[in-house]
Amino acid sequence: MKIIRAKDYKDMSRKAANIISAQVIMKPNAVLGLATGSSPVGTYAQLIDWYNKGDIDFSEVTTINLDEYRGLPREHDQSYWYFMHKNFFDSVNVQPDRIHVPNGSNPDAAEACREYDAIIQRAGGIDLQLLGIGHDGHIGFNEPGAAFELGTHCVDLTKETIEANKRFFNNDESLVPRQAYTMGIKTIMQARKVLMVASGADKAEIIKKAFFGPVTPEVPASILQMHPDFVLVGDQAALSLV
């Protein structure tokens, strides 16, 4: 485990983008595992900036996102498909047929998850997986208690997540998806490199617990302590307790 200290969110984003950029320069047809959420948005913005300057080329890259709500069409403005296009794909030259997000429109969970695992396998596995971390230590939608040995699977969203998300759905809880498809921890651990970005004082407690406490399914991210090439880039606030 390697911890890189950044000054602030901008510095964290630049450092993370540098690591991704190095990966793509070293292996132009790299398979990048990507995440949504607020933590990586600055990283994507930095990569877009370097793409516009001609410093990085995504034409041979394959992307595989961590998760997607079950039951939301791609076009829905709260789908992770939509988020990724708005924040990254629409502004760079990743080829559309090399972009993968779990298929939230497929109501057959077993099939959707099987297909996703097959996509990851056909791509030859993930070279670099980008992650954020939830306040309870979740990675992807692998919430506390999640089994370490799962591939892509369907999860029930916790009450807290549904409650927290309703602001994005006209404050109507009945519109919030109840389930999601997520890459499992086994798949994340099989990525050849894992890069986590963490920012803000509200992440300090969980960073300490996940990476300086015991490895336990109660803190899903803690398993990353065992990954042979795990890099955490955190800003000062997020790393203030370690």
Ligand code: F6R
């Ligand atoms: C995103 C994801 C989540 C987030 C986590 C942190 O695809 O799977 O695990 O990484 O919830 O979210 P932010 O970055 O918004 O604090």
